[in-house]
Amino acid sequence: MSTDAHQPQGWPAAYDRIVLDEAPSTMTEALARAPSLSRPAWIMAHRQTAGRGRRGRAWADPPGNFAATLVLREDDPRRAALRSFVAALALYDTVAVLGARPEGLGLKWPNDVLLNGGKLAGILLESLPGGALAIGVGVNLRHAPEPERLEQGSLRPVALLHETGAAVPPEAFLDHLASAFDMREGQLATFGFAPIRTAWLDRAARIGQPLTARIGPREVRGTFETVDEAGNLILRTPRGREAVAAADVYFPEGV
Known part of the structure; x- marks a missing residue:
């Protein structure tokens, strides 16, 4: 495990960065660590042994994929729900910078990022005791789950490497994502939800369908x-x- 005293260049100063070799899930780590965190923190694991998605579903996490959770202080449930849109835009921004063409990207309500029509990434929000919010993020950087493991009707999974040829290490993805989230979070804090909503709708998949x-x-x-x-x-x-x-x-x- 490492808690970086000297953050990478470009890392947003207001956030801690915690990188683990292995964890049951970064959401589980967020629950355990939240009471001792003095400020927002990104928690990333190179390997999850029991990753999970929405409604307790298993989240496949092969080596080389991305799994992280951001812990924030937020005790207003209405405002907490808006962080799904902030996180989705930050993911979109990150993937676009790291090799995906914007025309191939889309956002699926409430919490998925699509690439070339398939599911690339998912977001999970959970309220934690003491007024904390955990924002879990999973991205198929190198490997996509086998389609037969998915719920019927789900979109086909895709991986960034296979769709774009971009081989992005998880820690490099974390650094870009943290910076992108900080920028979008600043928009929410300064201007409210309106510009976030507009930007999300501009990138939304299947509007009018x-x-x-x-x-x-x-x-x-x-x-x-x-x-x-x-x-x-x-x-x-x-x-x-x-x-x-x-x-x-x-x-x-x-x-």
Whole structure:
């Protein structure tokens, strides 16, 4: 393990940087370390033995992929939810700098980054005791999970190396991501959610197209119209406009 006393050049000064050789998951490390952290901290692991995604699903993490969690102080649940958009934009910015063409990139509500139509990265937000927020980030830098391991209806997984030829070490990705997040977080702090929302919508996948939002056993089918000022997905359905605060989103096959 290393907690860097001298951060790499360009590392945002307000954040600590913790790099682990191995951890059950960086989200688990965030929960354990949050009470002792005096300021925001990125926690990265070169290997996770029990990585997880949304709703407790397993997250495959082969060697060379990226897994990290940012721990912030945030006790306002409404503002905490907006960090998903900040993190998504920071990921988009990072991947674009490191080798992906912007026309191949897209953002999928609420928390995925797409590359060439496949899922490249995911974001997981969890509130921690004591008013902390954990933002988990997983990126397929070198390897994509086997499609048969995925939930039915999920987008095909892709890896940055296979799609672009860019071989990016996880720690180099962390350094770029931390800087990009700091910039987008500064926008949120200074100007509020409006410019973040606009930038996210400019990069959103499938606006104006049909999709399905699954909320537990319930499904809402409609046309993706926008994201509102609270970060809710707005669908145009036969019953009128419907706001969705949290859901798993699926695209129709062949669209």
